[in-house]
Amino acid sequence: MxxxxxxxxxxxxxxxxxxxxxxxxxxxxxxxxxxxxxxxxxxxxxxxxxxxxxxxxxxxxxxLGRIPVGATKDAGVQIGVRRTLAITKEQAWNFLLSPAGLSLWIGDVPPLKLQIGQEYESKEGVSGKITAVVPYHKLRMTWKRPEWDNPSRLQLYFLSTKSGKTTLAVHQEMLDEVYMRER
Incomplete structure (x- = not known):
C-alpha cells in the first residue's frame, strides 16, 4: 500500500x-x-x-509482490532500534515520560496519564492512545503524525542489562509504506 x-x-x-x-x-x-x-x-x-x-x-x-526490507505479513511496515544506556531503566522511563523527554518524541504535550485508553495530542498534532503500560518496562500506544493517513503502533521497552545499564528498545509497526519507515 x-x-x-x-x-x-x-x-x-x-x-x-x-x-x-x-x-x-x-x-x-x-x-x-x-x-x-x-x-x-x-x-x-x-x-x-x-x-x-x-x-x-x-x-x-x-x-509486483516483492517484499521490501521492513515489511511484514501481519504488522505492516516496521522499524526497530535498540540502544544501551548507562542509566537505570527507572531513569530512562522517568526521562522519556518527563516534559523534556516527551517533547523529543511526541512534542509539546501535557503530562501523560499512564493508563490504558488515555488519549493524547501534542501541539504539533502528534496523537494517539495508550494501549499497554507496565511501569519501568513497557509502554505501547498508537502514534500518528498529522500528515499521516493512519496511526502506527509504537512500543517502548526498558530492559535491564547484567552490567546495570538499560537497553531501550523502540519498535514502530503498522506504517503505511517503506517510504514512511525511511523518513
Missing part, C-alpha cells in the same frame, strides 16, 4: 503522479527484472534522481 505522503512527494519530485508511474512501468519494465534493472530503467529513461529511482522501484516492486 502506498500512502498519501509518498504520493505527494513523488509527484512533487518527478512531476508525475504515482498512478502515472504505475502505468508507465507496467508498459516498460520486465516484471521479472531485478531491482537494479528496474531502478536503472527509471533512472536512465525518465530523468529521475537516483534517490527517486530507488523509491519508485522499491514501491513498484511491492506491487
Amino acid at each position: 502506498v500512502g498519501s505522503i509518498f504520493k505527494q512527494e513523488v509527484a512533487k519530485a518527478t512531476g508525475r503522479s504515482w498512478e502515472q508511474w504505475i502505468s508507465i512501468l507496467d508498459r516498460s519494465v520486465d516484471p521479472l527484472g531485478s531491482h537494479e534493472q528496474i531502478r536503472n530503467h527509471i533512472l536512465e529513461e525518465h530523468g529521475v534522481t537516483e534517490e527517486w529511482s530507488e523509491w519508485i522501484s522499491v514501491l513498484y516492486e511491492q506491487l
Whole structure:
C-alpha cells in the first residue's frame, strides 16, 4: 500500500503522479527484472534522481509482490532500534515520560496519564492512545503524525542489562509504506 505522503512527494519530485508511474512501468519494465534493472530503467529513461529511482522501484516492486526490507505479513511496515544506556531503566522511563523527554518524541504535550485508553495530542498534532503500560518496562500506544493517513503502533521497552545499564528498545509497526519507515 502506498500512502498519501509518498504520493505527494513523488509527484512533487518527478512531476508525475504515482498512478502515472504505475502505468508507465507496467508498459516498460520486465516484471521479472531485478531491482537494479528496474531502478536503472527509471533512472536512465525518465530523468529521475537516483534517490527517486530507488523509491519508485522499491514501491513498484511491492506491487509486483516483492517484499521490501521492513515489511511484514501481519504488522505492516516496521522499524526497530535498540540502544544501551548507562542509566537505570527507572531513569530512562522517568526521562522519556518527563516534559523534556516527551517533547523529543511526541512534542509539546501535557503530562501523560499512564493508563490504558488515555488519549493524547501534542501541539504539533502528534496523537494517539495508550494501549499497554507496565511501569519501568513497557509502554505501547498508537502514534500518528498529522500528515499521516493512519496511526502506527509504537512500543517502548526498558530492559535491564547484567552490567546495570538499560537497553531501550523502540519498535514502530503498522506504517503505511517503506517510504514512511525511511523518513
